[in-house]
Amino acid sequence: MTRTVWLASYPKSGNTWVRMLAANCLAQDGRPVGINDLSERSGIASARAPFDFLLLIDSGLLTHDEADRLRPRVYEQLARGAEDDTYDVPQERPPVRLVKVHDAYTQTAQGEPLLAGNRGADGVIVIVRDPRDVAPSLAHHNGTGVDQAIAFMGNPEACFCAKTRALTDQFRQRLLTWSGHVASWLDQADLPVHLLRYEDLQADAAGTIAKALDFAGCPVADERIGGAVERTRFAELQRQELDAGFREAPRTPTQGRFFRRGVAGGWRSELTAEQIARIEREHAPMMSRLGYALSGEMPTARRKALS
Amino acid sequence: MHGYGIAGLSVESDIALPGLIARPLNGEPPDVWIRQAPVPANLENPDASGPTWEMSGDRFLLRIPGIVRFLLTGGRVLAFAPEGPVEDVRAFLLGTAFGILLHQRGAIVLHASAVKVGGKAVVFCGASGAGKSTIAAALGQRGYPLVTDDVGAVSFDSAGTPVIYPDGRQLKLWAHAIAQLGFSRGEAVRDAIEKFYVEPREVFGEAMPLGAIYALREARPPIVPGIERPNVVDASLLLRRNAYRPLLVQRMGRRADYFYAATAIAGHAGIFHLSRPLDFSELPAGLDGLERHWRETGLTEKPS
Structure with a gap:
């Protein structure tokens, strides 16, 4: 049975980069996987199409809460190997299904995990990124100001695709909230967790993805990983987007590119002192838990050296 | 008792079905009975099943928790047992349940809306949210009458020509589309969601030949806006993917039917991909492209 592992992250935390790296590591014949080659239909857990396909119900006629009640059934089916679409030839089965998810780990009103707990997946790779870098990237993605993005990250009611006047x-x-999202995934007890920090991927992409793929149960040879790292350098992803566009990019052209900067620590030049202070005030405990030093603090190593 | 015509069938219903035009029952037994009746939670020894459905012989059970259970028998009897307000049943009855019933009757059932162009039906199919109803509504504003909305059943006349029945359905649109297109809201499709019936609607008519099928897809990179004609193998897959519930085509063993239908439709009409941005500001240009395509393919007269 193909294993299922969620790639869970708050938006703009490097999920697409991890998917690209993993896809290039796992490609059956070692062929390059481009940004528009990532699986589309079941590429993200929140896609409607597999729900309508498997449950036969028009999800567009359901309220958000009614749909949530049935979503666990879809993840159970897919984890058991159900096809999510009709094909002419059997689809190539990858050794592991890595499925992106931006939903926080929550319960439905009926009291079961929305993502079906251990019946929906075998584990989760939780991807995190310094919230001070998430904020400007999220502002860019949502086409809002940075202050609005910071408010969004602090709002416990924040949702994607919660419209009621049109169908997405x-x-x-x-x-x-950003902290609540990370905590929901790290603290759930249904699935084994592997924590992957965006900053570690920046510092050592090969080593970081190797550990994640080990966790996912499909170790990959070093030379293969090396090639995948080369093919997914940020400048290369940007080049592909410039060349042909990226189908997962925001639809509004004013929002510009999906692959924006791809740096760690960009917040130092992108945020005002006030914005930094607000993020740190609202998210300090989780930032400390993940090893993101608050700007007033010195890194532990330096503090030790000075004492 | 209420009488309707749906997809060329005479239908007798216990409850009024909004969005359809009543058609008096003429004393003949109807093709389909819609009845509020007890429906079991499960079927014995199902031949196939999913989390919300079970199939056993000529019986098909569909459960929508908290809303309704449907039991469809032999393509003739559609029984429903509400699990909530009976008003909530209607939206699911006409789409989901009737769509499955048409499969039981052996029809080629498409997830599609259609308008009448030069005496033929032009069909737009795609997943929910792909813009089927929006395009049909906007074409209505350009003078093309509505043929069907959401579900379209294709059958073949004695000469083997693919045909489709107008059934007097009313269009259903989301609040955003209604505002963008300047329609006024009719009754809510369901109180809990912001989707409404709107005029126009087509009156009953005889079966009309199929003029073309367009499968809608969003023009997001690297797909650029335009109309393409897929090869016959891809056209066959495309027809099956746009069946009303493609899983049923598999589970009811009807792949061959869809393959032959695709071949016949490709021969008589045409099966195309229509790629366009979902943005409303791009809609007029998309419709211009369609009208141009109809002139080029002979569906409408070329301007002299």
């Missing part, structure tokens, strides 16, 4: 191709995704 994804279900409502409850995100909670």
